[in-house]
Amino acid sequence: MKKIKNVIKKMSLTQQLSFMVVSIFVFLVVFFFGFLTLNIDSFVESQIFNITRDSQDTVIQNYLLGRTGTSLFGSSASNIVHVIYEDDGLPLISTNVPLEYSFPGITKIIEDKLEVVTPDMRLNMRFEKNSLISMKGxxxxxTIVSIMPIEYHNQFRSALINSFVYMIVLVIGIVFVLLLFWVATIIHSLGLIQEFIEKSKNNQEAELKLDRGDEIGQLANVLVEMQDELHYQQKQKEEMLQNISHDLKTPVATIKSYSEAIKDGIYPYETLEKSVDVIIEHADRLEKKVFNLLMLNRMDYMTHEKISSNTEVDLEPIVQQVIVSTKQIRPDIEINFETKGSMFFGEEEPWRVVVENLLDNALRYSKTRVDIHLDDHQFSIYNDGERVPKKKLKSFFKAYEMGDKGQFGLGLAIVSRVVTNYNYKVSATNKKYGIEFKIERKEA
Known part of the structure; x- marks a missing residue:
């Protein structure tokens, strides 16, 4: 069975279709000759007795109306022999050929059964292998006796079998044509998808339009959306790299120029101490940018590695430390911190980066206050800044996506990678006045 499955997997769709049609045809043939032929004789015999009964009832009606001669048997089926037996006369027969000549030995069988047949019963039986007999009082x-030659039985049986075979062949032919047309449309659509993927892989201009509402059409739409998203990400990445190059170049150039000036005894920023402070400030800025890039790369690496989620970390002291170190960015902003629990799965340093990035983001956009709520495996941070369009909310956590007051477009992307790697989820929601970021455990 496994070998058959492997062979089928290697077939093209057309070959699979042909194999399926042939299999159905073989099944029907086996079913017909293995099952129906065992029951068709009884079915045909039953149908013939029904035909005989109808013809017999017509003759009985004519007899009761007092008709004789050709009027008595004239409307009956020509291949059915009717014989009417009366107690006080000779039998009336529908043919000129003697009964014993056509059906040798049948007279004795009939005479033996005449005594048991009553007006309320009909007796059906087979005479040897050459005829069927129906008797009715x-x-x-x-009593009337109707005899059907076995040749008619065989003709009826052959006609029925031929009709059934022709019907099977016709149905399979129609189904095959329809399936062939259906597979052709699928192959054409898959060919367009393959061409689209090849062009996209080679960075060529590619377009994919499939007028289909099924799963293949949905797949095509997803591929187009994926290509648009990749192009967008690539564009954002290029812009980010340009910005990073510029942002890295500026502090490096400042550090170099200030250092050379100090070496030559010149103080670019009034005094030696102030000039060194400028160098330190730019070095800190440079360090933060490099750290963000390394952290994002580390999270990408962790995404493809097995991460232990058994280690727990207490987030409360981390949040308190981050508040103290970050509050100087906007000392005018009120920061409220409430905690009911503080245990999270993961390592301390990545979670510290998450809290730093979220608080830094909140302080950057806040007007007057920031509210932080902490519970076991739940963390939320709210700021009363401007609300964000719904479409923008979905792209918050994409790498290289920068807000109006953003720096690199990496902070929230790092947040998303960290919480995802530790089996949490992060979301951004507009509130009546401001916006809230929330981290919570993914449902099992």
Whole structure:
């Protein structure tokens, strides 16, 4: 069975379709000859007895109306022989050929059964292998016997089998054509998707339009959306790299020029102490940028590695330390901190970066206050700054996506990577006055 599955997997769609149609055809043939043929004889015999009964009832009606001669048997089926037996007369027969000549030995069988047939019963039986007999009592003294030659039985059986075979072939033919057309549309659509992917892989201009509402159409739409997203990400990345190059170049150039000036005994910023402070400030700025890039790269690496989620860290002291060190950015902003629990899975340093980035972001956009709420495996930070369009909320955590007051477009991306790696989720929600970022455990 496994070998058959492997063979089918290697087939093209057209080959799979042909294999499926042939399999169905073989199944139907086996079913027909293995099951139906066992029951078709009884079915055909039952149908013939029904035909005989109808013809027999017509003759009985004519007899009761007093008709004789051709009027008595004229409307009956030509291949059915009717014989009417009366107690006080010779049998009336629908053919000129003697009964014993056509069906040798049948007279004795009929005479033996005449005594048991009553007007309320109909007796059906097979005579040897050459005829079917149906006997019905007309009244107490009269009985009709109808005989159907076995040739008609065989003709009916052959016609039924041929009709069934023709029907199977016709249905399978129609189904095959429809499936072939259906597979052709699928192959064409998959060919367009493959061409689109190849062009996208080679950075060529690619367009994909499939007028389909099924799963293939949905796949095509997802691929187009993915390509648009990749192009957008690439553009954002290029812009980010340009910005980073510029931002790295500026502090490096400042540090170099100030250092050379001090070496030559010149103080660019009034005094030696102030000039050194400028160098330290730019060095700190440079260090932060490099740290963010390294942290993002580290989180990307951790995404593809197995991370232990058994280690727990207490976030309360981390948040308090970050508040103290970050408050100087906006000393005019009121920071409220409330805690009910503080345990999170993960390592201390990545969570410190998360809290720093979220608080730094909140302080940058806040008008008057920042509210921080901490509980076990739940952390939220609210600022009363401007609300953000819903479309923008979804792109907050993408790498290289910068806000109006953003720096590198990496802070919230790092937040997203860290919480995801530790099996948490982060979201941004507009409130009535401001915006809230929330971290919580993913549902199992």
């Amino acid at each position: 007309i009244n107490q003294s009269t």
